[in-house]
Amino acid sequence: MKDLFDDIPEIEHDDTPHTDVEQSELYPAEDASLADLDLALAHWARRHGADRLVARAFALASWAVAQGHTCLALDAIPTGLMSAANQAELPTALAASDLVGEPGEVKPLILENDRLYLQRYHAYETKLAERLRELMAAEPNPVNVDTLKPGNGLFVPDKANPNATNWQAVAAFAALRHHFTVISGGPGTGKTYTIVRLLRVLIEAAIEKGDTPPLIALAAPTGKAAARMLESVRNGLDDMDADTNFDHVAVGEHIPQTARTLHRLLGLTGVTTRPRFNAGNPLPYDVVIVDEASMVDLPMMAKLADTIRNDARLILLGDRYQLASVESGSVLAEICANAGVNRFTDDQQAAAGDLLAEPREPATHALADHVVTLQTSRRFNADSTIGRLAAAVNAGDVEAAEALLNAGHDDLAYTPRSDAATLSQLMDRLADDYAGLIETTDPTLALTQLGRQCVLTAVRQGPAGSETINAGITERLARRFDLNAADAWYHGRPVMVRQNDYRTGLYNGDVGVALYNDFGQIRVWFMGDHGLRAFLPSALPAHDSVYAMTIHKSQGSEFDSVTLVLPDYDVPVLTRELFYTGLTRARRRLVVFADKQPSRRAVGWQAVRVSGLAGRIAS
Numbered sequence: 049m050k051d052l053f054d055d056i057p058e059i060e061h062d063d064t065p066h067t068d069v070e071q072s073e074l075y076p077a078e079d080a081s082l083a084d085l086d087l088a089l090a091h092w093a094r095r096h097g098a099d100r101l102v103a104r105a106f107a108l109a110s111w112a113v114a115q116g117h118t119c120l121a122l123d124a125i126p127t128g129l130m131s132a133a134n135q136a137e138l139p140t141a142l143a144a145s146d147l148v149g150e151p152g153e154v155k156p157l158i159l160e161n162d163r164l165y166l167q168r169y170h171a172y173e174t175k176l177a178e179r180l181r182e183l184m185a186a187e188p189n190p191v192n193v194d195t196l197k198p199g200n201g202l203f204v205p206d207k208a209n210p211n212a213t214n215w216q217a218v219a220a221f222a223a224l225r226h227h228f229t230v231i232s233g234g235p236g237t238g239k240t241y242t243i244v245r246l247l248r249v250l251i252e253a254a255i256e257k258g259d260t261p262p263l264i265a266l267a268a269p270t271g272k273a274a275a276r277m278l279e280s281v282r283n284g285l286d287d288m289d290a291d292t293n294f295d296h297v298a299v300g301e302h303i304p305q306t307a308r309t310l311h312r313l314l315g316l317t318g319v320t321t322r323p324r325f326n327a328g329n330p331l332p333y334d335v336v337i338v339d340e341a342s343m344v345d346l347p348m349m350a351k352l353a354d355t356i357r358n359d360a361r362l363i364l365l366g367d368r369y370q371l372a373s374v375e376s377g378s379v380l381a382e383i384c385a386n387a388g389v390n391r392f393t394d395d396q397q398a399a400a401g402d403l404l405a406e407p408r409e410p411a412t413h414a415l416a417d418h419v420v421t422l423q424t425s426r427r428f429n430a431d432s433t434i435g436r437l438a439a440a441v442n443a444g445d446v447e448a449a450e451a452l453l454n455a456g457h458d459d460l461a462y463t464p465r466s467d468a469a470t471l472s473q474l475m476d477r478l479a480d481d482y483a484g485l486i487e488t489t490d491p492t493l494a495l496t497q498l499g500r501q502c503v504l505t506a507v508r509q510g511p512a513g514s515e516t517i518n519a520g521i522t523e524r525l526a527r528r529f530d531l532n533a534a535d536a537w538y539h540g541r542p543v544m545v546r547q548n549d550y551r552t553g554l555y556n557g558d559v560g561v562a563l564y565n566d567f568g569q570i571r572v573w574f575m576g577d578h579g580l581r582a583f584l585p586s587a588l589p590a591h592d593s594v595y596a597m598t599i600h601k602s603q604g605s606e607f608d609s610v611t612l613v614l615p616d617y618d619v620p621v622l623t624r625e626l627f628y629t630g631l632t633r634a635r636r637r638l639v640v641f642a643d644k645q646p647s648r649r650a651v652g653w654q655a656v657r658v659s660g661l662a663g664r665i666a667s
């Protein structure tokens with residue numbers, strides 16, 4: 049069988065000097081936002097016969113991907129990147145170019161309905177949509193869903209509202225009846241709770257029939273998220289222990305004791321972009337569950353869907369409102385942002401019976417029956433200000449968000465300033481908190497404190513950036529404890545790993561702490577699946593100090609207490625999704641430092657990523 053990406057040629061890198069094209073001819077100096085890679089692609093196009101306008105379109109298509117879009121919307125090119133006059137001529141130039149093709153053609157650029165794609169991204173998008181449609185079209189072997197029904201013990205009706213639809217049971221129902229399901233929900237809405245019960249039904253059904261129980265894989269986009277997923281699944285199994293009819297041993301032994309990164313799962317651990325597993329060599333698992341799916345970018349999701357056997361189940365868990373992946377695409381949000389969410393076809397409504405409390409208008413959308421959003425957070429009850437703030441931010445309700453911030457509550461404190469003087473006072477206070485790390489010699493205590501609190505920032509640099517806050521706290525601690533400022537490794541230094549490292553088993557986002565041992569040597573301690581692990585500083589992959597981290601880096605992590613610092617000036621990254629993701633990292637207490645104007649703007653501004661995925665899946 050052919051590999052999904054076999055017929056997509058890479059654009060070759062050509063190192064021959066190219067004096068024939070003047071850089072300034074293509075890119076006036078003010079085009080600072082175009083990166084070297086964008087420029088290199090345009091030069092490649094020029095050398096392969098593209099005129100200036102088409103070469104520029106190559107650069108812009110590459111620029112669009114770097115901005116997180118999967119393609120360039122021709123009707124929304126910033127005039128700073130291409131003049132209106134050139135934009136008017138662009139469609140004719142593209143139509144005349146040999147380097148630009150239609151869908152189905154093998155050309156470096158593909159033009160489809162005013163969207164211009166680098167061919168690879170067009171292929172990722174079309175193949176992913178095609179693969180999801182294939183998975184959605186097939187019906188798995190029937191599993192008895194009676195155990196999900198209210199009163200049967202597995203999904204208990206909500207005491208406050210016993211007659212309402214139990215969306216957790218409906219999510220399990222959807223996943224039992226389909227090969228592709230998305231279970232979306234905010235923090236603590238019971239995504240893992242649902243999955244553990246769903247796996248139990250699948251495993252028990254197989255055991256009862258005398259079949260081999262399903263082979264299950266748990267995976268997440270980052271090592272940190274994978275570790276959290278595993279912990280939640282273990283907790284979920286323990287919770288289920290309260291149920292006397294449950295054979296923990298029989299079920300538990302078929303639930304994996306590891307959760308892997310997607311890179312690991314697919315065998316993408318080298319420098320190659322081609323995974324070891326693909327359509328021709330699919331994953332051996334019967335059920336693949338991916339947590340924190342909002343962080344999965346388009347290329348990874350396409351590769352993942354490609355590896356799922358036709359008779360296996362792919363279940364994505366995540367929060368559709370969170371920040372999308374740093375790379376291109378916002379696959380989860382696109383799948384969830386359509387008329388299919390919590391909507392069911394006639395057929396499924398009949399099968400669901402009283403799982404759906406009231407009859408609903410039958411849905412016809414391609415994703416109907418496949419996407420279920422969980423509604424009730426167990427972490428944030430109705431009185432939780434963090435929960436209400438999260439809802440207001442999601443709804444883009446600036447007034448409600450502001451009222452909550454200003455009202456003052458036990459779980460939420462707000463300072464409407466984030467100027468340098470205010471942040472300096474904040475760093476004084478934080479240095480007091482983090483002094484505990486320097487005073488302890490116990491790695492478990494130190495790591496527990498680091499899991500309890502964190503400062504999250506919108507940006508890395510500048511007065512309200514994570515680098516500045518990290519440096520400020522380090523400086524204060526160095527003064528107070530008379531640390532050697534030149535020594536990067538001081539007792540109590542918290543660090544965060546910046547890249548996946550399969551040699552040490554340390555992953556991007558893992559947090560450790562440096563402590564002197566009894567022999568006067570520094571060791572950096574991390575909590576692994578099987579307990580504490582210590583490393584020599586020189587053995588660590590790339591890392592940074594981590595009193596503060598960016599909200600992007602915090603995805604997939606949670607802390608009891610979060611201090612959220614937004615800059616007092618506008619930055620493009622400051623969007624509703626960023627604010628929501630940052631504030632929902634807090635389990636119990638949130639402290640916000642944010643100037644009024646930028647935070648108002650963030651709540652009102654939703655990030656939009658140009659992509660054709662939703663339309664393709666629906667079509």
Ligand SMILES: Nc1ncnc2c1ncn2[C@@H]1O[C@H](COP(=O)(O)OP(=O)(O)OP(=O)(O)O)[C@@H](O)[C@H]1O
Nearest residue numbers: 233234235236237238239240241242280287426427
């Ligand atoms: N129906 C329920 N009845 C009782 N407790 C529940 C129910 N659903 C979830 N919980 C509890 O709520 C907590 C959060 O659930 P869970 O970890 O499954 O949520 P999640 O959506 O996976 O959260 P996260 O955002 O952390 O990924 C857990 O302690 C779980 O046991």
